[in-house]
Structures are given as structure tokens and as C-alpha cells.
Amino acid sequence: MSGCESDHLKNMTELLLPLAQETRLPVRDALRPGAHRNRRRSNGDANRLDPTDRPAHGWYRFVLSFPPHLVRDYLHRFDADSKTVCFDPFCGTGTTLVECKKLGIASIGVEAHPMSFFAAATKTDWAADPERLLAHAEGVAQRALEQFNSDGISDAPGNVPSRVRLRRLPAETASLLLDNSISALPLHKTLVLLEKLRECSGSEYHRHELLALAQALVSTVGNLHFGPEVGVGPPKMDVAVIARWLEQIRTIASDLRHLRSQWQTKASVIRADSRDLAGLIEPQSVDVVITSPPYPNEKDYTRTTRLESVLLGLLQTKQELRAIKQFLMRSNTRNVYKGDDDHFWIANHPEIHRIADAIERRRISLGKTSGFERMYAAVTKLYFGGMAKHLHQLKAILRPGAKLAYVVGDQASYLRVMIRTGQILADVARAQGYEVRGMDLFRTRFSTATGEQLREEVVLLRWPG
Numbered sequence: 001m002s003g004c005e006s007d008h009l010k011n012m013t014e015l016l017l018p019l020a021q022e023t024r025l026p027v028r029d030a031l032r033p034g035a036h037r038n039r040r041r042s043n044g045d046a047n048r049l050d051p052t053d054r055p056a057h058g059w060y061r062f063v064l065s066f067p068p069h070l071v072r073d074y075l076h077r078f079d080a081d082s083k084t085v086c087f088d089p090f091c092g093t094g095t096t097l098v099e100c101k102k103l104g105i106a107s108i109g110v111e112a113h114p115m116s117f118f119a120a121a122t123k124t125d126w127a128a129d130p131e132r133l134l135a136h137a138e139g140v141a142q143r144a145l146e147q148f149n150s151d152g153i154s155d156a157p158g159n160v161p162s163r164v165r166l167r168r169l170p171a172e173t174a175s176l177l178l179d180n181s182i183s184a185l186p187l188h189k190t191l192v193l194l195e196k197l198r199e200c201s202g203s204e205y206h207r208h209e210l211l212a213l214a215q216a217l218v219s220t221v222g223n224l225h226f227g228p229e230v231g232v233g234p235p236k237m238d239v240a241v242i243a244r245w246l247e248q249i250r251t252i253a254s255d256l257r258h259l260r261s262q263w264q265t266k267a268s269v270i271r272a273d274s275r276d277l278a279g280l281i282e283p284q285s286v287d288v289v290i291t292s293p294p295y296p297n298e299k300d301y302t303r304t305t306r307l308e309s310v311l312l313g314l315l316q317t318k319q320e321l322r323a324i325k326q327f328l329m330r331s332n333t334r335n336v337y338k339g340d341d342d343h344f345w346i347a348n349h350p351e352i353h354r355i356a357d358a359i360e361r362r363r364i365s366l367g368k369t370s371g372f373e374r375m376y377a378a379v380t381k382l383y384f385g386g387m388a389k390h391l392h393q394l395k396a397i398l399r400p401g402a403k404l405a406y407v408v409g410d411q412a413s414y415l416r417v418m419i420r421t422g423q424i425l426a427d428v429a430r431a432q433g434y435e436v437r438g439m440d441l442f443r444t445r446f447s448t449a450t451g452e453q454l455r456e457e458v459v460l461l462r463w464p465g
């Protein structure tokens, strides 16, 4: 038996003690999957998931995910069944794909960001044997604890060592993290765990083990809070990293016990740019599209996922960060580049030009001159141009009669000029030959900036073929 296959944790009680202490649960109960779900948590709480939806969806999500029931509703309305192929061109952490798989519907996702892509691909992989995953992870945990022991630290928080040389990230990689997003000792413990995981990187459980770590990092190990922007809260000087990670592993294993029977329903995830779909997916093969693309609102997807992207090794240098940003839709001024030309796709769309001109006029009248503010008008045109390009590319893979649902939100982030995203997207789609079948109101949120309701809508389209 190799080191990576050793399967029993020698002292589970020692490992679970920190969790039991924090939650005031008996150790036996701390072992129960999900035992800590009802505790009040600040991190990730904004992104609430109905308890019945937690299997697989709860393995890792970000605050910008849409809820599984929305996907279910539209699959139902579109009469999807076991012969349907559903596509999500901006699949994020895989909500559409997971929901399809639960319902026995084949699905395909495209995602440009490596962390979300990794999450979606892992969340739709239900073939792993849960007992073996657990045993494997316990072996990894054992080796990490042995390393802690020889470092003179324990997983339980509170014992801050004075003489231990804590592991750190290389300077350039560390500079990519949001300041203070993880404290020194939890970082050290995480790097030890990652080393032990890397020693078993050939294991069939590696991806689930890494995703469990990503979830532990954003929910409890790091200092992040989400609401809806990512921010940094009070520093946690120490955290039971191994126990937290094993807790996530237990949740995944418990879910797999139920989900495994459906592992054969196909869900494939492709890392690509949805403005460039040529050759990726079989022509005329997609019946239904359910998706939520980025909105033109300054949200930076590379920032919301920065801690886990860096620690999982998906993002190590500034050059890699730039390359990831260039791959994404132009929906914020931090990823606009010289040579960007998506705006050509909406050259004849008067409403988008009217909005861009209004933003620019307001910028000038308010005397706003920062580099980002100067970019507001341009990014608005680039955003809708990118969506037009995407909708154009999509046509080749849609079956005639395909039904589409695009969830988008109104925005007023650019000097309070209202951008009715849903309405404009419907017009852009119409110009590309789609039929606009309706617009459902998903929810509204009050904008204190403009005093108006911002609508989050579902734009319903049909491809006539």
C-alpha cells in the first residue's frame, strides 16, 4: 500500500475536537455530515441555498450563482426531458449542470474562469466511491497532522507557536491575494495540506479533495466575507484547517452516497470563451439554454474567487491573471484591453450608444477623470457587443426551435446611468434573428443611488432555425 492509499486516521477524536469545541457539539455529533450547517456563518451566507438543494450544489458556490429552483422552473417550462440537451454558456460553478444531472437531463457547460470551470467539472463528477474518498482523505489528513506535529503545532486553534518558520507563498503569488484574506498560521496549515494532497495528485479523489479545500478556504479558513462583493473581515489568527477540510469531505462523501446512482447522466464542462464557440459543440445539438451571463456592473470574477484560485495553483502570476481576464466578457473596467473590438457587434444599436453617450456626458459634467471612470462608456458597448457576438456564435449549435433563458440584472453602476440590461439584451438577440418570447421578473432590488427599482429578469428567447 502506498502512502497515498493509507486509509485510517489514527486519532479521529483528536481531529474533531476543535470542531466540537467551536460548535459545542459532542465529538460524535461533530462527525455527522452537515452538523455545522445550522451555525450562524458570516462567510458565504449571502449565497443561501435551500437545504434540500445542498447535495453537490453546496460543494462550492459563489455569491453570484443563481438558485437551483430557477433552473428547475425553466427546465419544466421548456418541457425538458431525458432526451433534452441543456447548455449553459456561462456556467460558473455549475448550478445548471448539477440541476440537470439530478433530473437525468444531459448538459454542457462553458466557463472561462479556471476556478469556476474546475468547480463545475468536479461538482458534476459523481462517479467517485464515497467510502474510498473518505478513507483517502483521512490518510492525507493523517500525514498533514504528522507534519504539524513535527512543526510543533496542532490543528486545534489557539496554540500559536513562536518559533515555527511558517510556510509562505512566493512573493508574486502572494501579491495576487486580497490583503489579509488569510492569516499566517491558517495559510501555513493550508500549504502543508496542499503539499500532502500534491503527493497524491494522481489519485482519483484529488479533484474532490481540492474542491473541499476551496470551500473550506472561502467559508471558514480565510478571512473573507461576501455580501455581495467579496471583502476581508476581522483576521482569524488560527483555524482548524484539517478538521474543516475533512468536514467538507464528509459532506461530499455523504452526498455521493445518494448521487452516485445518477453518475451516468452526461454533464460535460468546457473551459472556453462563450464569444468563441466555433467547433466546440456539435452543430444543432442543443435544445435548451439556461444561463446567467455577467452583467455590466464592475464585478470582477477573478477577485471573488482569488483566494482559492491562488491556493489551488490555478493562478500563480500576474501574467496568468491578465490572461484569465482577457478570456472573460468585458463586464467591468478592470478587464478592458487595447485592441478590444466587441463593440463592433453593436455598431448599429442606437439605445446602447445613447446610454454610452449619457455615461460619458455625465462623467465629464461631474469632472470624473480616473482611468476606470473614463472606461465606463467603452465597457458598456464592449459588454453588449460581447453578448451579441456570443448570441451569433451560439446559433450554429442550437436545434431549430431551441428555447433560451438568460438571467440578467439592470445596472446603474456607471455614474448612476440606468442600464436596463434585460431589455437591451432582448433587442440585441432580436437583431441576431432570435424571437423574443417574453421577459420574466425574477426579483427586484432598490437602488439607493438612483431611487429606482433594479430588475433582475429572465429574457426568454427562441431560435427559429
Ligand SMILES: C[S@@+](CC[C@H](N)C(=O)[O-])C[C@H]1O[C@@H](n2cnc3c(N)ncnc32)[C@H](O)[C@@H]1O
Binding pocket: 062, 064, 065, 066, 089, 090, 091, 092, 093, 094, 095, 096, 110, 111, 112, 113, 116, 272, 273, 274, 275, 291, 292, 293, 294, 301, 327, 328, 329
Ligand atoms: C453570473 S456568473 C454565472 C453563475 C452560474 N449561473 C452559477 O450558478 O455559478 C457568470 C459566469 O460567466 C463567466 N464568464 C465570464 N466571461 C465568460 C466568457 N467569455 N465565456 C464563458 N464564461 C464567462 C464568469 O467567470 C462567471 O463564472
